[in-house]
Amino acid sequence: MTSITWRTVSTHLILIAGTLFMGLPVWIAFMSSTHTAETLFRDGLQFWPGGHFFDTYSAVLFESGGVMKSVTGSRMLFNSMVLGVGFAVGKVVISIMAAYAIVYFRFRLAVPLFWIIFMTLLLPLEVRIVPSYEVVSGLGLLNTYTGLILPLIASATGTFFFRQFFRSIPEELLEAAQLDNAGPIRFLIDILVPLSKTMIAAILIIMFVVGWNQYLWPLLMTTQEDHFTIVIGIKQIYQVLSEGGELPQYQKAFALVMLATLPPVLIVLIFQNWFVKGLVESEK
Amino acid sequence: MKRVQFRHSAVPYFFIAPQIAIIAIFFLWPAAQAIRQSFLLEDAFGMSSQFVWFRNYEDTVFNQQWVNSAVFTLIFSALVTFLSLAIALLLAVKANEVLRAPGTYKTLLMWAYAVAPPVAGLMGNMMFSPLLGDIFNGLNDLGWDFDHNLDPFDAAFVVILISVWKQVSVNFIFFLSGLQGIPKSVLEAALLDCRSAGKRFWTITFPLLAPTTFFLIVINITYAFFETFGIIDTTTRGAPAGSTTTLVYKVYTDGFLGADLGGSSAQSVILMIMVLLLTVVQFRFIERKIHY
Numbered sequence: 001m002t003s004i005t006w007r008t009v010s011t012h013l014i015l016i017a018g019t020l021f022m023g024l025p026v027w028i029a030f031m032s033s034t035h036t037a038e039t040l041f042r043d044g045l046q047f048w049p050g051g052h053f054f055d056t057y058s059a060v061l062f063e064s065g066g067v068m069k070s071v072t073g074s075r076m077l078f079n080s081m082v083l084g085v086g087f088a089v090g091k092v093v094i095s096i097m098a099a100y101a102i103v104y105f106r107f108r109l110a111v112p113l114f115w116i117i118f119m120t121l122l123l124p125l126e127v128r129i130v131p132s133y134e135v136v137s138g139l140g141l142l143n144t145y146t147g148l149i150l151p152l153i154a155s156a157t158g159t160f161f162f163r164q165f166f167r168s169i170p171e172e173l174l175e176a177a178q179l180d181n182a183g184p185i186r187f188l189i190d191i192l193v194p195l196s197k198t199m200i201a202a203i204l205i206i207m208f209v210v211g212w213n214q215y216l217w218p219l220l221m222t223t224q225e226d227h228f229t230i231v232i233g234i235k236q237i238y239q240v241l242s243e244g245g246e247l248p249q250y251q252k253a254f255a256l257v258m259l260a261t262l263p264p265v266l267i268v269l270i271f272q273n274w275f276v277k278g279l280v281e282s283e284k
Numbered sequence: 285m286k287r288v289q290f291r292h293s294a295v296p297y298f299f300i301a302p303q304i305a306i307i308a309i310f311f312l313w314p315a316a317q318a319i320r321q322s323f324l325l326e327d328a329f330g331m332s333s334q335f336v337w338f339r340n341y342e343d344t345v346f347n348q349q350w351v352n353s354a355v356f357t358l359i360f361s362a363l364v365t366f367l368s369l370a371i372a373l374l375l376a377v378k379a380n381e382v383l384r385a386p387g388t389y390k391t392l393l394m395w396a397y398a399v400a401p402p403v404a405g406l407m408g409n410m411m412f413s414p415l416l417g418d419i420f421n422g423l424n425d426l427g428w429d430f431d432h433n434l435d436p437f438d439a440a441f442v443v444i445l446i447s448v449w450k451q452v453s454v455n456f457i458f459f460l461s462g463l464q465g466i467p468k469s470v471l472e473a474a475l476l477d478c479r480s481a482g483k484r485f486w487t488i489t490f491p492l493l494a495p496t497t498f499f500l501i502v503i504n505i506t507y508a509f510f511e512t513f514g515i516i517d518t519t520t521r522g523a524p525a526g527s528t529t530t531l532v533y534k535v536y537t538d539g540f541l542g543a544d545l546g547g548s549s550a551q552s553v554i555l556m557i558m559v560l561l562l563t564v565v566q567f568r569f570i571e572r573k574i575h576y
Contacts, residue, residue, distance in 0.1 A: 011378045018375040019392045022452065029407050044418040098303035105296035106289045113300055120311050122563050126510045126532050127555045130539040130548055131317035132310060151310040159303060184290045213400035215514040231400045235518050238406060250416060257407050264398035272391065280461045
């Protein structure tokens, strides 16, 4: 009996150690963000709340920062929201349409088009950044939401997921729909999309997080500060905060880190079950 | 494909057109440009260019900096993959053993999936900052002459630590769901045959997890190659002296900051080939998985 309880204790100790390893950096970042710049500079990282929560966060959200002093935290959060939602919705809509064409239609170019879509899975944006930048700048799309979102949608992960899912839907449904004289658009909207609701929700959540967290592409694409997303904005602003010559405003940098972290983390935690199901299913 | 299908000539093209248009403009065209530029040498002003066959590739592969960066990328990827998989597997096995409130640990361990690599990098950067001293001085007090701004080993340590931290969650989610997918009857049968929990794990559970593990190895190598860009750019920026520059980071610094288009494109194409090889390995394995 004692050996079993000892095993239980060690199990929990390992899990608690893992939890601390994951959680402590964020806890320290959050606590440090509630102190003043003087405290951080004098005493280093902080482990307990400091009582300046509102000062720091209202300054970060509503006062202009950055090199040009032209962007606020709330503006960057808004840009990130546009990128996350635009990317997720755009990707889901385009993927469902393409997967629908591939699975439910017989047409001449089906095979070559399928392989073109497949190819995008093999080459991430990172290996073709320079020419991608040139294309977007040639189209005059630098510093626009379109230029930010569309190139990221080019990878076809979503299409493959929906293709997989549509193939698992029983054939009888289409036969029945055809007997009722339902056309392809009607079948998609009235039958397929409602059937895929849970899957669509799961993919939306995952894609929102992926979109929100984009770094390299927004970094190249957005040269004007008012188009910064929070994930790239914090790096630029961190440099200003820490190299400004005055007292480094680390509490603001920590606050920006928290603001960039919280929305995607909260969404993943709130919709945990959908998210895990979507992640595990889609990567198969 | 479905046995029953719609027969329309134009409708499927309407549905597939948006995807194909985006791929053509933002994927095929840039990828073709990367390949074309990798064979060209531009003059300093970008006014004229000359076809130089494989010279950009030769210049890349025989460049000591590129070789150093390739070696670092391999060691870095191997360490990040191994450490984040090992930690995640240990935590997943333990979380799977917990009988009371098993969901709590799952929640506590999975959220970091949603943290962006550059945000994790910046957080780590500030944790290790000499100005905010605690960890920096603590390590030095312990007798480790720690300075990640000057010492290549310490810089690599910081980048690897943050990269592992960021990747444990996603591995944990997959391992836990893999473990939960193993039938109870198999484990009960094993319990009758073998009393040693460790032996049961390595001879029964671990082999049953092999498909998950293999899939995760590919995912983790891809992560270490590409997504750690954000971590490196917010911590060491490839310094000191290029010692923490991964291949992707070098494509970026040479192409954007150094304006060496030909060289950067040649590096991109070499990376594309590496990713293709990785994918071929992945697909070969998936075929094998179906057979057993």
